Amino acid sequence: MSDIPSAPGNASQTSTPLRRFGRFELRALLNKSMRSMLWLVFDSRSNQEMMLCMPRQAPNSPAALEHWLKMAQGGARIQHPNLAHVVEVGQVEQWPYLAYDRALGETLEERLARQANPLPLDLAHWLAQGLDGLAFAHEAGHAHRDLQAASLVIDAAGHVRLLGLEVAQEVFPSTVDFNAVTRRAVREAAEEDVVCMGLLLHRGLGGRLVLDVADLHEVVQRMQPRGQEMVRLPFETPHPIAAPLRAIANRATAAQERQRYHSARVFLRALEGWRAAATQEEGGPVAAMIDRIQRLGHLPSTSSKLLHVAQSSSMQATHTSAVSNLILEDMALSLEMLRRVNNALRMQGGAGDGAVLNMQRAIAMVGLNGVEQAARAVKQWPGILNEQNAARMRSLMQRVRRAGEIAQALRPAGYDGEVVYLITLMQNLGRLLLQYHFPDDAQQIKQLMQPPEPTEANPNPAGMTEEAAAYAVLGTDLETLGAGVARYWSLGDELLHMIRRQSPDAPVRSADTDADLLRLTCSLANELVDALAGPEERRKAGVELATRRYARVLGLGLREVMLALQPPAPNNNGEPVQRVAATAESPNASDSPRPSALRSRVAASELGGTGDAGPSGGNR
Known part of the structure; x- marks a missing residue:
């Protein structure tokens, strides 16, 4: 193919003598990689500019050429709004090509050449469209195999299309079974396509070539674990990068292959989730969760005791406190009553009075008939879950219930245990809903939190935090997911504040209001349960670290925390007895920090008999 030069690497170097490729006049080399080329040409037959995409190496036999044409024609038949329409699949001598209309727009390479630092939202929008088309192609059994910045074309309206599908096919010896080797290679090629989309995200956000190399296939070969290079988004970037987008970008190019996105569809969901949250558009993870709740309910019921009591007509004779205890035993029913x-x-x-968080008050408001209706509205266990996911759901519920018990034991004197328990439950709402409705996403988050395999360069690797892992999977964090559903349920601004856990990275400075005190108490309980769920050798250190973080503000010491972590002692009926945390007046109080100012005011108020109204319409 002597007509096509191989030396030039950009359009400015290719403007000397007239060169031809069959009926096409070669005008500019738009892109060249190890595997393919993209030419801007003029088609004398149609009298218009076209783009020709062709392999760097011609097929090495008639059988290989026939196989190339077959695969390319199969890719060209795929119809999707984000896949460029192939005008022609042809060949000149032994060189095959795909022809596209230049009117589709400029390539991403050209866009970045004149706009080196696009806004993160614009870049994410372009790549999300490319991922949508790529995911559709992968699901149809085709791969790109050489995805570059020039593989995406953008029109004036910002619509993106992917071109070059199946152009850069592997060159195999002429004696092999092409169908067999293609089937084996397509999954690996699809995974490399996804990594290359992540590299495009890095390039756009970082404002420079990744590893100073233009060919993304070469970058992939140099990245760990194949090579020695590690690709992570720098902290100095042309535009500020939000933490969720940074987590998405870094997951896409993680050194450990098991931590990466293994499909374009999963990558797309994370990127669209971040975009929806950042722009407050309709859609995104919160909207998807609300849609699932509307169709399938929030959580499945784990107990049918209350329904049996209702069916036996004995509810009227049952004391309100007993009905309240039956409701609180069932998380799904507790949430349904709150809703x-x-x-x-x-x-x-009456929304201005704050959310109702005391279950006995809730029962008084809706009546026993309302309680029975709520019990009948909740789906029975295991709902939509299969056996494996039901086991994971039950394990998570046990952890949340344990956190609620610990929070009750640590609560300040005078605060209602039901209120504290329900706030602790609501602080886990996003986790519970994700585990039930999107168990695969919940499992991805859990896996990303596990430390990767140690290497010589990094002998003590750390897993992602829960927040970073949720960003990388959903594009948003679990706190935002839970708060979005709580807002949909009209639970009020005060509760929306209390159900946001204290960030593990933020210092605990003060608790000036009842709502802050309860929020921090429940946050401590949840952190303690998280610490106990970690590796055994780190549990003690985790408990002590959490205690030190909250000790000054909550007026608690390690002694009170260790007492709270002990399982409740059974009473004469074999049922656990709710404990109240030690206060400053208890024996050995000198071993603990001084109570916070708010706790002191609560204690003084209690001794003086000044009222019993607590936050959110509940009792203290």
Whole structure:
């Protein structure tokens, strides 16, 4: 193919003598990689500019050429809004090509040449469209095999299309079975396509070539674990990069292959989730979760005791406190009661009084008939879960229940145990809902939190934090997911504040209000449970670290925390007895930090008998 030069690497070097490729006049070399070329040409037959995409190496036999044409024609038949329409699949002598209309737009390479630092939202929008087309192609059994910045074309309206599908096919010896080797290679090629999309995200956000190399296939070969290079987004970038987007970019090029996105569809979901959250558009993880809740309910019921009591007509004779205990044993029913009561309160114009968090008050508001209706509305266990996911769901519920018990034991004197328990439950709402409705995503987050395999360069690797892992999978964090559903349930601004856990990275400075005190108490309980769920050799250190973080503000010491972590002692009926945390007046109080100012005010108020109204419409 002597007509096509191989030396030039950009358009400015290719403007000397007239060169031809069959009927096409070669005008500029738009891109050249180890595997393929993209030419800007003029088609004398149609009298218009075209783009020709062709391999760097011609097929090495008639059988190989026939196989190339077959695969390329199969890719060209795939119809999707984000896949460029192939005008022609042809060949000149032994050189095959795909022809595209230049009117589709400029390549991403050209866009970055004149706009080196696009806004992160614009870049994410372009790559999300490319990922949508790529995912569709992968699901149809085709791969790109040489995805570059020039593989994406952008029109004036910002619509992106992917071109060059199946151009850079592997060159095999002429004696092999092409169908067999293609089937084996397509999954590996698809995974490399996804990594290359991640590299494009790095290039756009970082404002420079990744590893100073233009050919993304070469970059992949140099990255760990194949090579020695590690690709992570630098902290100095042309535009500020939000933490969720940074986590998405770094996961896409993680050194450990098991931590990367293994499909374009999963990568797309994370990127679109971040975009929806950043722009507050309709859609995204919160909207998807609300849609699932509307169709399938929030959580499945783990107990049918209350329904049996209702069916036996003995509920009227059952004390309200006993009914309340039955409801609190079932997380799904507890959430359903909160949803119904607070929605009714909002409809009556009483939302300004705060959310109702005391279950006995909720029962008084809706009546026993309302309780029975709520119990009948909840799906029975295991709902939509299979056996494996049901086991994971039950394990998570046990952890949340344990955190609620610890929070009750640590709560300040005078605060209602039901309120504290329900706030602790609501602080885990996003985790519970994700585990039930999107168990695969929940499992991805859990796997990303596991430390990767140690290497010589990094003998003590650390897993992602839960927040970073959620960003990398969903594009948002679990706190935002839970808060979005709570807002949809009309649970009020005060509760929306209390159900956000204290960030593990943020210092605990003060608790000036009842709501802050309860939020921090429940956050401590959840951190303690997380520490106990870690490796055995780190549990003690984790408990002590969490205690030190909250000790000054909550007026608690390690002694009170260790007492709270002990399982509740059974009473004469064999049921656990709710404990109250030690206060400053208890024996050996000198071993603990001084109570916070807010706790002191609470204690003084209790001794003086000054009222019993607590936050959020509940009792203290």
